[in-house]
Amino acid sequence: MKKYFKDGSTYVWLTGAMASLSMLLVAGLFLLIFYYGFSTFWQSNVATVKLKDGSYISGEFKKEGKNYNDEDTIQLKIGNRDLYGLDFRWFTKKNIDSVSYDKELLLVERNEWGVFYGFPKELQIGNESIIYERDKDRFYQILEQKLKFKKTVVMKIEDLEHKISKINYNLKNLDLERKSSTLERKEEIENEVLLIEEKYQVLEKRLFEQADKLKNIKLRLYTSDGLEKTLTLENIERYLKPNSLSILGKIGLYFSKIWEFVSDEPRESNTEGGVFPAIFGTVLMVLIMSIVVLPLGVIAAVYLNEYAKPGKFLNLVRICVNNLAGVPSIVFGVFGLGFFIYGIGGTLDQLFFSDALPSPTFGTGGILWASLTLALLTVPVVIVSTEEGLNAVPKGIRDGSLALGSTKWETLKNIIIPSAMPGILTGLILAIARATGEVAPLMITGVVKLAPSMPIDSFFPYLHFERKFMHLGFHIYDVGFQSPNSEAALPMVFSTTLLLILIVITLNLTAILLRNRLKKKYKGMI
Amino acid sequence: MSKAINIRNLSLYYGKAKALKEVTLDIEANKSTAFIGPSGCGKSTLLRCLNRLNDLIEGVKIEGEITISGTNIYDPSIDLTNLRRNVGMVFQKSNPFPLSIYENIAYGLKIAGIKDKSKLDHVVEKSLKGAALWDEVKDRLNESAYGLSGGQQQRLCIARAIAVEPTILLMDEPCSALDPIATAKVEELIKELKKDYTIVIVTHNMQQASRVSDYTAFMFLGELIEFDETKTIFMNPSIQQTNDYISGRFG
Amino acid sequence: MAQFKNNIRKKIEPFRKFKDNAAKSIFAFGGFFIILSIFLIIFFIGKEAVPLFKSYQVDSNKNFLTDKEISENIIDFYPDEYNENLLFVNKDGQLNFYNLNTGKIKYTYSPVLLENETIVSSNSFAGDLDRILALGTSSGRILSFKLKFKLKYTSNLDRIVDLMIIPSTSITLSENAIIKFDLIENEESVTAVVLDSNKEIKFFHSEENNEEILSESLETSSVNKVYNLTTNLRNPPTDIGLYFHKNKVVAASEGGEIFLWSIENNQVVLLQQFKLSENQINKITMLSGRNSMVISDQNGSNFVFFLINNNLLKIRELPKHEHPIKNAFRGNLKKIFTSVDTKGNVKISSTTSGKELLNFKIKDYDLINFAFKDIGLLSFQNNNIEINEFDIEHPETSLKSTFTKVWYEGFQQPEYVWQSAGGTDDFEPKLSLIPLIFGTLKGTFYAVIFALPIAILAAICVSQFMAPRLKNIIKPVIEIMAALPSVVLGFLAGLWLAPRLDSVLVGVIIFPILLILSSLALPPIWEKIKEKTIIKTEGIQFFVISIPIIIIIFYLGLVLGEFIENTIFFGSFTDWLYQSAGVNYDQRNALVIGIAMGFAVIPIIFTISEDALSNVPQHLVSGSLALGASKWQTALKVVLPSASPGIFSGVMIGIGRAIGETMIVLMATGNTAIMDWDIFNGFRTLAANIAVEIPEAPVGGSLYRMLFLSSIILFMFTFIINSIAETVRIKLRKKYKEL
Incomplete structure (x- = not known):
């Protein structure tokens, strides 16, 4: 025994055990999520x-x-x-x-x-009744037929609802206009409102008619x-x-449930249905963030690497930028709340949306503020990665370009930035991956459990920056921890987790691959 | 007097350290001139003064004067981009851009605002031929320059440099990273290019200096020790230090 | 002379030059600005937190003159919430609502008084819905009224405050004039204590508050008895007060004595009697909530007393005056206390921390009162009203109250407490950051305890003993682990791990012990197997073989754990823990956090340590191996010491991550702000606290700013830790380069 202590095989074994333990932890975690996540959609007997x-x-x-x-x-x-x-x-x-x-x-x-x-037992359509025991085939035939009918009715209802929301939108605008217009115009507006309200009545009646059609079938x-x-x-x-159901039927059902999960709206306080609004919100938020963070990060990195005077101070700044990536995300959230929402948002409200006060327009959490907060949070990631990319461009290439008589900007634009592209993209992807999984700062800057309307719709200006939105990560937190029936919601949480993890890991793997490409790119250079 | 470059009392400081000490030197047009000397003697620094590439380095101060064709290139009114178009440079390590072979050659011209496709094609072909690379790459002009061998890459850089039709061609140890066969090819090329260009070459390889240059300057610790025709420097140097270096007693 | 092929004097095309310059300025300004503004974040957050600790001053001093007639008979006055109107209480009972700006009386109310009855004293306090005004009369009655303020706007958006006065209760307590009184009145009951001109203290309590007691006179009152408390006083009483229990009365005397009575089951009991000092006590001020009081004396001292277990206890001294205290009162909405001495010096202090917030001097006065929302002090003499305006935004916070123990109302001793909101307006906010900082450190501690051995040992294994092929698989896997969103870890920890952990707790605790034991036993066995088989057993195999072994050991641990639980701990470890050690097992506890947050920290420590370990210059390693040292000896004696700064910086960055982690803690602990190191209890961290409380914190309020302060602390923590780590890492890199 002593011998093994002495030559250290005991310790070597221990280190190996820890290495495999960490592998097992990762593997176990993924297995767990994959198992629960995928089994949600399987219909058992x-x-x-x-x-x-x-x-x-x-x-x-x-x-x-x-x-x-x-x-x-x-x-x-x-x-x-x-x-x-x-x-x-x-x-x-x-x-x-x-x-x-x-x-x-x-x-x-x-x-x-x-x-x-x-x-x-029985299917009742108005006065007609089909008893299941008497004619099973017909029972299902009619039920199937009626469900198809329901689909068309639902489409009609959605259409009507859309028209009604359009009317509401017009009414709201007229109402705002009335506050600040002349007497004559006011009268015109009144008349218009009356006309519109008449239309509204008609539509509403039709809506109820359609809904009644469904109520009559029991x-x-x-x-x-x-x-x-x-x-x-x-x-x-x-x-x-x-x-x-046959096995094939169950497999079909399995995939249709997966499709429903990614394409449908949530039902029953998020515990059933799909997560489409959350996916949509996440993607849109990440998009807005990317549009902001990319130029900011690249400009800052180019400045640090190409234009700033090198020296001790610059190194200090660099360490600080690096450290910012380690600052807790909630701190950025607090900043977003204080600065964007109450500071800028509050001012915007007073300047442009005073009609709507005291209910805030921009002075409350919204997709724009959340995206900007995350942009700040991720800008160090983009800066660090872009700088890495810029640094990887050999000095000889810069000298070569300058020696041919190009200006610094031409060198940057034509040679250096294109060469650093993989680095920039890596940074952006890492930023996106981080933003996709981040929840804490979003919780206080505009994410909600159930957004009444999407941030993009068919009403001017189409993209509503001030609206609240749903987010996959927050969805997990909310459904798992805030829902009244958390046991029933668990499968939903696992599926959402699976989806989120798949997105984040795909993004990260892409970043890793890109980084490897960057390293390889200059291998051909001697 | 057909001197292309006149260097007068040129001193260069890196911060406080004096890297060049009152160098005075005339370089003749359409000849090749070699700068030799042990490493750190300032030969590369001197070369980089000729196209003002040292300007990029933080804390560099230059005193004295360099005139090219009678124009002081350190005159504030001189435009760097135009100067560098006239004074081309080939570097120690080949440094093709991460672009295609064609784009590498056309880069300098495009920068200068030439967009005419047929003209570009013409110049690319001419430059590649001038750099004796045409036959090797004419079928893959649109492939990445990184696919070329080391020697080819270096000749590509030479082609790139001559594409903008400079008057002077600076070469900073152009063969140090190449194998003997590639070196021979590049040396051959340098001899060829002498006809059209004034060539200034820095080398640590004395055989190379004696093979390709008409004039040789020996530098030591930032000072120009001796400057003469290559034959004279190698056969009969007038200063003992030069002789010691040439005969391999130090360096 | 050789000619240039291109003209060397030619200028660059202006557009190119312009583009170059434009790019330069855009990048230089833009880049500088971006980086600057990122750092301005910290200043913004700081700016929001600073007002917590600022010192206050009087913002403006205004004087108004009223008509002589109006102000002649005034015995007290009360401002409205905008300091625009005052309600004057006249000696003859008239209540006049007077506008300061116009100098006109807008509304007059005259209560029904008895013959020759005059008003002697008055009091105002917050009732259930409305403010209540109570008057003490010369014939021993207390009359109370509801004050209904109504806010209207004119067409020019000018503010108009209207007042309506509704009579509420009338009680007869004495035959003499009521000099001082204290009253608790709400929908259900009325309680009053009075000090009359005969120096007697009378107490009254009724469990109903309706019209009937209005009409009842002292003689006919049968149910609602009036108690006389003045039976054993040597010195004449000077002031009285009523505790929120409604049956405890406190009184002070000229001789510096304090008395505490309790009236229970129709019995008056003297609970406590003591002499504070020789100085006459001038004023008893019941603080909001009537949980505690301030005693002000002739010597200028103000002492806060709490009632703990029916015992009055001196808790702290508020700022002392040079001169006797003439008047003292508490803030209406804020936890502040004001005392004015005979020379007109005003001191405003926080009742929570005892800190002096503001002091200034006013002119001589007869009457004085706080503005309604405590945003100013109004004093009155003859026909001059002096208004000193100030805004004490955050009276409850000071550096001392944030970081040291504070004795809060209703507590048995000074404590660190975080409790930002309570059910009532009287709630005293308890904003000590210590429990949260403690929670943060506790979470970090357990996370690092879990992660440190795994990460560092794994890093040693991967960098020193593993074949490159395996290395290339393991490193990216662990990198991916770092990318796991914390909400996922939090969810799994809170909803999957936590409910399962208590049943396998013993097994989980045994597992690491078994693992270490196995590392003693396995190498010799392994050696034997190697001798007897022909399998090649270098590098890879030994790592691969350990995977199934660990699974087996884990399973063994669970089985053994269950066995132990059944035999030693009578079937339930957690029950045993509670019964024998008094440790309560929280389902969401520090162990769960340790494991979940460990997950987040392992990849960080691993990656940086592995980096440092594998970058140790190769010649050092080969030198050691050449001297005959084993691989392990080389790793321990050569590699580890030279890479230790790298490992250190990895651990630091891991700690930084754990400190700021929000979602895991939020989801996998109970978020209770308690302070103990117990692994089976939960805690609340700074970060989780921000996430929980900031959505409900009113903008600009103390809580809001306190959360900003927490952010600054978090920022500082992580920034400093990361900076240390980064500096160490840069130094190490330099060292490696030199070697």
């Missing part, structure tokens, strides 16, 4: 459990555990929150009599109260323990028969 006391309940098995008496328990997602009050329930295994998978069991995704597990269901539930068509997002 829905069991109907018969308990020893003779009652039935349906649901999906989630996990196993032990209770206080050290008995094996199993968790079932029982859904039907409107009937049972909770989504999940633990059962002691010894209380379970039998488990069956009924092929006719129906899973309905609704726009409120979560999923419904149960059996079909699906009557009952749960495995015999409770009845009637859903109107407007509540039904989709239905499926999980236990009669």
Whole structure:
């Protein structure tokens, strides 16, 4: 034993163990996220459990555990929150009599109260009624037909809603105009308002008509323990028969769920549906940030590397810029709040949006302020990386260009900046990756859990810098920690996490590859 | 008198250190002149004074006068870009731009505002031929210059320098990074170029100096020790120090 | 003479020259400006925090003259919230609402008084909804009124304050004139204590506040008894006060004595009686919330007393006057206290920290009062009103209260407390940054404890003993680890790890011990295996083989942990911990944070250390190996010492990261601002605190500025740590170059 201490193989083994431990930690973390993230979309079979006391309940098995008496328990997602009050329930295994998978069991995704597990009974369309037991094929045929019909109605409703929001927008503008116009004009405006309001009434009536169409179609269901539930068509997002799905069908469903996740709006306080607005908000925020941070970072780096007088002071500045990258992001958030929102935003409000006061326009968190804050946060990253790129350009190339009679600017523009491009891009990508994953400063500068309207829409000026927005990282925090039903929301959080991680890692890998390219680029030079 | 360059009492300081000490020297047109001397003797610094590339270095101060064709190039009214067009330079390490071969050659002209494609094509071909590189690269003008071998890259740099038609061509140890075959090719080229250009070459290789130059200046510790025809310097130097260096007693 | 092919005297094309110059100025100005403005961030944040500790002064001194008649019989006055109108209380009971600018009375209210009854004393305080004005009369009654201020704007946007006075309660407490009184009145009850002209103290309490007691006279009152407290006083009382419990009365006397009574179950009990000093006590000021009081005496001293366990305790002294104190009162909205001495010196101090905020001199006066929002002091003599305006924005904060222990109202001893908001207006903000700094350090400590051994040992392994091929896989993987968004780590730690950790806690604690033990046992076994097999066992294999071994050890740890938990800790380690050690197991605790934040810190320490270790000049390594040292000995004796500055700087940067980490801490601790090092408890860090509180902090308020101060501290912490690290790293790089 002593020998191993002496030649150190004990310690060598320990260092190796730590190296592999850190690998295992990373691998474990990714496996965890990938496992939960991807399994969210998989539709497992829905069991109907018969308990020893003779009652039935349906649901999906989630996990196993032990209770206080050290008995094996199993968790079932029982859904039907409107009937049972909770989504999940633990059962002691010894209380379970039998488990069956009924092929006719129906899973309905609704726009409120979560999923419904149960059996079909009847479809009512106005006065007409189709009893499931009498004609199963026709029942599903009509249901399918009606869901298609719902799609067209929903499109009509969306169209109407869009028209109404346009009217509201016009009304708001007229209202603002009225405050600051002459008497004559005021009268004109009044008339216009009347006309518009008339139109509004008509549209609203049509909207209600459409909505009523959906309310008249009712699906009557009952749960495995015999409770009845009637859903109107407007509540039904989709239905499926999980236990009669083939593997192929399940795979298809799997991908359609993934698509729904990235393309749909969230439902039920973000715990179901998709994350499209969050993706959109993240991308737009990052875009605005990039537009700001790129010139700032490049100009500052070119100044430091090419124009500033080298010396001790410059080195000091460089160390400071480097250190700024290590300053906590929340500090930048605090600055953004104090300077951009209350400082600049408050002033803008007083100068240009005084009509709307006291409710703030720019004097509150918004996508512009959040982007600017993140631009400040990431500018050191771009500066450092750009400088690295500029430094990598050999001095001989500069001299060569100057010796040919080009000015400093021509040298920079034609030779040096193009050569440093990989470095600049690396910096930008790292900045984007950082901004995508950053949450703390956004929380106080304009991110919200549910943005009522997107920062881009069809109303002038189309891009609304002052609007609040949604963000993937914040979505994770919000759904995971602020949602009232956090257990039910967990799958959603894992999927969002997976998405975020995929984006961030792709960006980082791109940056690493670009950096390697930069290194290789000058290898051909002798 | 057909002196192309007159250097009068030229002194150069790096901060407080005096790197060139009152150098006075006349360089003849359409001849090649070599600066030799041990490393750190100031020969490269002197060369870089001729196209004012030393101006870029922080803390450099220059006294004295250099006239080229009767014009003092340190005159404030002299424009650096124009001076450097007239005084081309080839560096110790080949330094092609990260552009295509064609773009490398055309760079100087484009900078000077020449955009005519046919003229550019013509100059590129002429310069590459002048640098004896045409046959080797004519089929891949649009490929990156970094694909060329070391010797080719150096000749590309020479072609790039002569594309803007300078009067004087400065060469700062142009062959130090090349293998013997490439060196021979470049030396051949230098002899060729003498006909059209006044060449000033810095070298630490005395054989090279004796092979390619008509005149040789021996420098030591920032001072010009001896300047004469190459034959004289190598066969019969009038100063003992020169003799010691040439015969390899120090350096 | 050779001619130039191009004219050397030719000038550069003006446009090229212009572009060059333009670029130069854009880059020089732009770049300089950008870098400057990045650094201005710190000044901006600082600027927002500075007013916390600034000293205050009187902003303006104004004087108004009123009509002689108006001011003749005034016994007290109250300003509105804009200091534009004053409510005068006249001796004859008339209440006049007077506008300072116009000099006119806008509104007069005359309460119903008895025959020959005059007003002797008055008081005003905040009620449930409205301000309440109470008057003490010569015939022993207290009359109270609700003051309803209404704000209107004229067409020219001029402000008009209107007042409406509604009578509320009337109680009869004495047969003599009421010199001083204290009153608590709300919708549910009325409590009053009075000092009458006969030097007697009377107490009254009613659990109803309605019309009925209005009409009840002293004699007929059956339910609402009036108690006389003046049975055992040697010296005449000078002032009285009422505690928020509604049954505790405090009084002071000419002889410097203080009395505390409690009235319970129709019994008057003297709880405490003591002599403060020989000096006559001039004034008792109940502070807002009626939790504590200030006693002001003839000697000019002001002492803050808390009532702790039915015992009055002298807590601190407020700024002392040279002369006897003539008048003293508290701020209406702010935690401030003002005392005025007989020579007109005014001292305003913070009741929380005891710091003197402002002192100035006023002219001789008869009546004095704070402006409604504590933004000025109004004093009155004859027909002259002197207004001194000031704005004490942050009375509760001082450097002392931020960084040292403070004895807050309702606490048993001085403590460091962060508690920014409470349920009521009377809440005393407790803004000590120490618990937060402590939490920050605690989180950092556990994160570094977790990350340090893993990161450094792994870096030694990767740089010294690993084949380059594996190295090229591992380094980018760890780089990617550094890019993990902290919200992801926080989420996994808070919602995945924390709920699972308590059941496998023992196993997790055992695991590192097993790992170290295994490193003792495995090499000899490994040696044996190598002898007996033909597998080549250099570099790679030894690393690869350790992966399954670690998994096995971890599993063993869990099994063993469960076994130990069942046998030694009776099935539940956390229960055992609570019962035997009194340690409460928080689900979201420092251990969870240590692991999660460790994740964020490992890649930083690893990357920088690995860099330093593998850049140790090769000739040093080969020199050592050539002398016959083993690889480990070389690593330990040669590589490690010369790379130690690099490792140090890696650790520093890791610490910097942990200090500023927000999301992980926010999501994986309970964010309770408590101060103990216990690994199974949570904490609150500076960064998380900012994230939690700033959305609700009113702009410009003390909390808002305090959070800016926290940001500055965070900035400084990380900036200094990073600067040290960077300097060390640059020096190391230079050293390597020289070697």
